Amino acid sequence: xxxxxxxxxxxxxxxxxxxxxxxxxxxxxxxxxxxxxxxxxxxxxxxxxxxxxxxxxxxxxxxxxxxxxxxxxxxxxxxxxxxxxxxxxxxxxxxxxxxxxxxxxxxxxxxxxxx
Amino acid sequence: xxxxxxxxxxxxxxxxxxxxxxxxxxxxxxxxxxxxxxxxxxxxxxxxxxxxxxxxxxxxxxxxxxxxxxxxxxxxxxxxxxxxxxxxxxxxxxxxxxxxxxxxxxxxxxxxx
Numbered sequence: 001x002x003x004x005x006x007x008x009x010x011x012x013x014x015x016x017x018x019x020x021x022x023x024x025x026x027x028x029x030x031x032x033x034x035x036x037x038x039x040x041x042x043x044x045x046x047x048x049x050x051x052x053x054x055x056x057x058x059x060x061x062x063x064x065x066x067x068x069x070x071x072x073x074x075x076x077x078x079x080x081x082x083x084x085x086x087x088x089x090x091x092x093x094x095x096x097x098x099x100x101x102x103x104x105x106x107x108x109x110x111x112x113x114x115x
Numbered sequence: 116x117x118x119x120x121x122x123x124x125x126x127x128x129x130x131x132x133x134x135x136x137x138x139x140x141x142x143x144x145x146x147x148x149x150x151x152x153x154x155x156x157x158x159x160x161x162x163x164x165x166x167x168x169x170x171x172x173x174x175x176x177x178x179x180x181x182x183x184x185x186x187x188x189x190x191x192x193x194x195x196x197x198x199x200x201x202x203x204x205x206x207x208x209x210x211x212x213x214x215x216x217x218x219x220x221x222x223x224x225x226x227x228x
Binding site: 031033035042043044045048050055056058090092094103104105106107108109 | 149151157158159160161164205207213214215216217218219220221
């Protein structure tokens, strides 16, 4: 069973640009969550999607957005990049929503560097 | 808002020493609790999880954790660590209202051979 796949693995962008990251969940999983990991702030929740709808959103500015497609694949977009957006962006998938006992499987992440 | 505290930021142990990493959370309702491990250069992996029932949970690689509701704690233990346990360990909480995980700040464990 393939795991959670995130592409690309590495990205270097310039301040002011925008970026799109992709996440393919485990086959059959319908929930996708996104997290930002930085040395200073640790792991912070960005948002989660289920059935193509955003169900929860963390405390991030509107420059951070996402969407989920009918096949459960998800993308997140960051517009007008800032140096502080440099981070490892992690995606986690789960079979269902609201029942944490299913557990969450994480991908390897996309490391974004903003220069 | 719920929060998770891991009081030990860095821990250095010799092989065969016993390990206990502290985790406390602030949410007062029903919670699901997790410990994840991140080996150098690798992705987050689930060590163990607690949802209900026996408060002593056993996970992979000889790890276990005990949920003490009265103390809002979920400490991770291992009787004898190995060099290969060198990694960063994260405690996380989910309040069962969605799939959002709140993570602690992490504990970096270094095991000296």
